[in-house]
Amino acid sequence: MNGTMLNSPVDHFLLKNRRVLVTGASSGIGSGIAILLSHLRANVICCGRDEARLQKTFDCLEGSGHAISSFDLMNVEKIHPWVVALSKQQGKIWGIVHAAGIQHTLPASMITPEKFEQVIKLNSEAAFFLAKTMLSSSVRDEIGGSIVFISSIMSIVSQAAISSYSFSKAALSGLARSLAIEFAPKKIRVNCISPAFVKTPLLDDMTKKWNKDQIDELINRHPLGIGDIQDVAYSTAFLLSEAARWITGSNLIVDGGYTAL
């Protein structure tokens, strides 16, 4: 267990002085997570491709000690030197949240090898190579760490025309389980969160191709309604925090009852 002195049970839910790298922080779930973590007193490094949009997230962060880093995670071979450089500039990294992701709503007949690889590279491969950086003593905080991959319930259940997305997200839970075992001696926990549909630009993009009946059906699939970004952010903060210190290799389903139906 972590040896840091914590004064009260509430402290276990806070992320004081924890430096957390959040990918996909320029919009949607990643942005919401970055903002919440800052309120919980983490030092957040916001990563995304678009610096202007990252700045918008950065402007919403609470407190100080945060940073922005513009990087394209499709360059998986450059992830390691990028994170090493970040830790030199900002200090050791305690946590990683991989929220960056893409999704193509495409029937199988329309999926080319290039499109398939694009989804796998960002959603799955980048997650692995980000996590791998925590093996480097020049990157990881000596007290341990916590990694959260934002997966999807489409890794457990699915629907037509999102095969590459389902595949890429299902990979994350397997990845988290194996890395959880491998990283446990270094006191680094690795978990997944699998949200159902959440109000994000990605969902807007997907549903604009649907008709009204399909959208109504989607809403009715969630007994608690479509989720908010904060619903995913709260769960992510919990898994990152010391309150979840005995949880690793898990896949937390955050779905408003979607999979209970």
Place this chain on the structure above:
Amino acid sequence: MKINEMIPELEDMLGFDAGTISVDGKIADIPDWDSMAILTFIAFVEEKFDLVLEGDQIAGVTTFKELFQLLGDKVE
């Protein structure tokens, strides 16, 4: 692009036999024209013409002529 050149490509993408789709045909006459076919058509149009159609635009369409009119001047 000419409609007569596009139709065989679309049929192939949909897994339909050649000649299944005709400009004057009714969509309801093709049993395999289902929600997946609509998604495939939307993806086909987006890739081919960089044109994003919305589900509701297609919902009220009953003939292929009306469907292809949604493509505007992208087809002739």
